[in-house]
Amino acid sequence: METCFFHVFKSGLDSKTAQDGEDELELGVLDGLLDEVEEIEDLHAADGLASPSEDFLLDIGFAAKACGLGFGPCGVSLPRNVSCESQSPGLSGSSNSAVGISESSSVTIQENDSLNKPATYQLPVFRHKRRHKMPVQSIDLHNHNILDDDDEDDPLLSSMLLNRNGKNLGEGSKIGASRREKRLRKPTQRYIEEFSDKKSKYFKGQEKFSAVAAAGMKDKRLKVRSSDEERSMRPGMLSSVPEELSCETKTLVVSEFRARRGRPKKQASTSVPKLKEEVFTSDSDDDDDHRVKRKRSDKHDRRKHQRMWTISEVNKLVDGISEYGVGRWTDIKRLLFTSSAYRTPIDLRDKWRNLLRASSLQKLKKREAEEKQSHALRPLPKSLIRRVRELAKVHPYPRERGQKR
DNA sequence: ATTAGGG
DNA sequence: CCCTAAT
Known part of the structure; x- marks a missing residue:
């Protein structure tokens, strides 16, 4: 069997x-x-x-x-x-x-x-x-x-x-x-x-x-x-x-x-x-x-009640953003997250915000010792982070683009 | 109804 | 995540 x-x-x-x-x-x-x-x-x-x-x-x-x-x-x-x-x-x-x-x-x-x-x-x-x-x-x-x-x-x-x-x-x-x-x-x-x-x-x-x-x-x-x-x-x-x-x-x-x-x-x-x-x-x-x-x-x-964002979800999100642009969260939700009842457009935006923060944060930190700890915090694949960073360059997102010191 | 920004 | 103000 x-x-x-x-x-x-x-x-x-x-x-x-x-x-x-x-x-x-x-x-x-x-x-x-x-x-x-x-x-x-x-x-x-x-x-x-x-x-x-x-x-x-x-x-x-x-x-x-x-x-x-x-x-x-x-x-x-x-x-x-x-x-x-x-x-x-x-x-x-x-x-x-x-x-x-x-x-x-x-x-x-x-x-x-x-x-x-x-x-x-x-x-x-x-x-x-x-x-x-x-x-x-x-x-x-x-x-x-x-x-x-x-x-x-x-x-x-x-x-x-x-x-x-x-x-x-x-x-x-x-x-x-x-x-x-x-x-x-x-x-x-x-x-x-x-x-x-x-x-x-x-x-x-x-x-x-x-x-x-x-x-x-x-x-x-x-x-x-x-x-x-x-x-x-x-x-x-x-x-x-x-x-x-x-x-x-x-x-x-x-x-x-x-x-x-x-x-x-x-x-x-x-x-x-x-x-x-x-x-x-x-x-x-x-x-x-x-x-x-x-x-x-x-x-x-x-x-x-929180649901962890899985890498697949993040992937979808990034795809959606690269497709439809930043700010079109309703569309992204509708087209890419139809299967998940939760994850409102707002959630998507929030996640994106966090992603940006994370990517920029990681860019600044190059220490290996840090990497160990940070590794535990973000299991995000490098390719994904790369994409996030690219999108971050292309699409200006208020506050985040300002690069907090 | 959606989005941005802040908590 | 949640809430609120501004569109």
Whole structure:
């Protein structure tokens, strides 16, 4: 079974990377299509050390390992790969875009659906309860399951996740119960807040774990919210954590309610009546849509939700700027970032600003000792930086062009 | 509605 | 990232 996946995926990736190696522009063009695949490819482009097949081998290794260990989720890990694999050929093949992604993604989920039953590992008591209640909220629950698997087996985490699921059940219908049930019924909006907070804190404390996970098993799905942690990671790893992937998939799956989540538009969604589904999606999702709820918590930490800019994204941005010019951010967003719901035009501009700063900064610093440290801060490939610098020369950008001493 | 600039 | 002022 694995071999099959491996074969297809490898071939797809290989062709992909081959193109990449040949022409840099090609990459830019292809970038517009898919993020997930590109993520991988760019990773290779960036560190140039790991070969695609090697990387994937690790992935498979992980999947196999998970299966061997008797974790239910193997059914989940694999389809994951399937999704990737099914996308790459389409990508190299023709100019399909968001549609293609959506299709393959949904397929992935469906596959999960069928294979997913054993996905509840480490769920002693709740497992039964959950199965009883499964019928109605099947979709949502499955989402959770996927998440659970993604987050690896962790006592604390899984317990938290458990509570999450439990909460859903509680809301779906009252369940009779034991001591634990006490916890289950409680979780209200308040709890949700608490949870998200705890979650981020927890992750901060677990740098080692995540690092190991990212490096050891190359678990691309391991999602990290706290930006601090990501910054502290080494460049290679950093680029190997495509947050978009999981989010994209999720978003597509729940596309029904997906109207506009998170920040994309901030004006409209304030006084919209909340559907019951929304409750679920809100907790099934990450901290993204917390802002919508207008609570104190999101009031003071504004940049709570941040997505790391992957090199592929930066690439796209630079391409867009060189194509349409500086200042045409809406266009760039529309044409090159259609697949990513987040990343508003403003974000693009901000990123560009930062890029300029970074490039000019790097130009000034030539010390090797500095380079070591700075290397950790910016995994940006030289070619990219070069392009940024060129664009910086051509396009005058207020403030930044002035070259702060 | 978009963009520039600043926090 | 977020917010605000200016277009």
